[in-house]
Amino acid sequence: MKVLIVEDDPLHRSYLHEAVNAALPECDTVIEAENGTAGEKLARDHKSAHIVMDLQMASRNGIEAARTIWKERPETRILFWSNYSDEAYVRGVSRIVPDGAAYGYVLKSASDERLKLALRSIFIESQCVIDREVRGLQQKSLGQTNGFTDSEYEILVDIALGLTDRAIAKRRSLSLRSVQNRLQQLYDKLDVYQTAGDDHEDGRFNLRARAVTIAFLRKLLNYSALERAEAELQEWLDGK
Amino acid sequence: MKVLIVEDDPLHRSYLHEAVNAALPECDTVIEAENGTAGEKLARDHKSAHIVMDLQMASRNGIEAARTIWKERPETRILFWSNYSDEAYVRGVSRIVPDGAAYGYVLKSASDERLKLALRSIFIESQCVIDREVRGLQQKSLGQTNGFTDSEYEILVDIALGLTDRAIAKRRSLSLRSVQNRLQQLYDKLDVYQTAGDDHEDGRFNLRARAVTIAFLRKLLNYSALERAEAELQEWLDGK
DNA sequence: CAACAAGCTGCGGGTTTACGCAAGACGGCG
């Protein structure tokens, strides 16, 4: 059994290496990549079906790498090992995991024990292991309570990219008015109107920009999500 | 001589601990804090004048911690040790360093050697040590070439926060028109108009939102900068 | 099938933005 570690921080990488050795005696080879691009290549070359992947790497982040790897061989088991549980990451991951694939999401702050357990569960037992904290987010996020619909999230991304209403309408094949409807929905959910009783309309916000800000502060968006969205946008722009 | 390490990743913390021991035999005590708040407290209690500080910590980030520490004792020597050289960080740091203070900025990707050298230079020789890569940014950023004026940066932050033109005008004591002038200046510099010959006005951007996006993608802004700006904004809102 | 909720769309109008034009204000500099 082979395990591929994709992680750009050398300290974390060697820590992982050790953890894998300790948790998986049945593993005979451990290979390492220090960024997403190299990770993809190694995964392809070695046909390795067991990967531990950092999100947030400089060159090509974990989500992108995972997506292409899963596209080639959906049965690959991937354990995401991340510093953060930003909703943006969680959403990004659950968007790309193939049906029935075994994967995991463990925070770097988890104990050695927890990490080892997750390694065994996923790689040996083919079970999904999602960190408790992440799980909470997932439920809230994908359930409708206080969570965002896909369409809401979609426009959020679109305005974060800086598109005009008209451009969004074109991209998503909607009428102008529908786009604006969704925007209002979004504004409601993000509670953008928090001015808390300003008598004289004084410190009003620019709703569109404010929504993006709040989404960022709440980690609904983060750099990585923006980056991916921007790439998709460029693709679309080129396509037509 | 005492050294305080403020760093939330345990692996990095122990690595630093070792590095300090190896580089500074004259150091007899090393204390550790795992977030900014604890770091401030320890710095105060121990009157420690030598600090290694991570930027980007969950609870209270390095820039904030450094600011309050320097406010209390400006002669403190601080070595910032960060994963990234985002312009937002660089600008944030150079904004708070007191006149004549010795400080350093070293990237986590630097070699052991470089780190140890920096530790000695700053803590023993009281010299500033700025990572080459960071230095480059600083020059470009603070020099006028391709860099952003303070007023430009200010307005960038204001629209990123989601303020309206009117609110910005009030906050910065400007006329509406001046705010809009500065915005245009900003749009120019950020090169927001990149649509590269769209015949039929098709995929136009919302300039205001797009500017923020581009700033984020270029790391002129990041989460930490936004967070700080938001805090300042709330202060201002409460104040009047 | 009727009833109803949820989403799409057009119309209309009040506000905010983006920006050209042009008149001061201020700070060097020969």
Add this chain to the structure above:
DNA sequence: CGCCGTCTTGCGTAAACCCGCAGCTTGTTG
């Protein structure tokens, strides 16, 4: 001092945005 560049401000306009109102299309449910 007069000239010049930079910054500020007001006026005015076209476009974009926010959003209430209302008619339609669907999918769902009793």
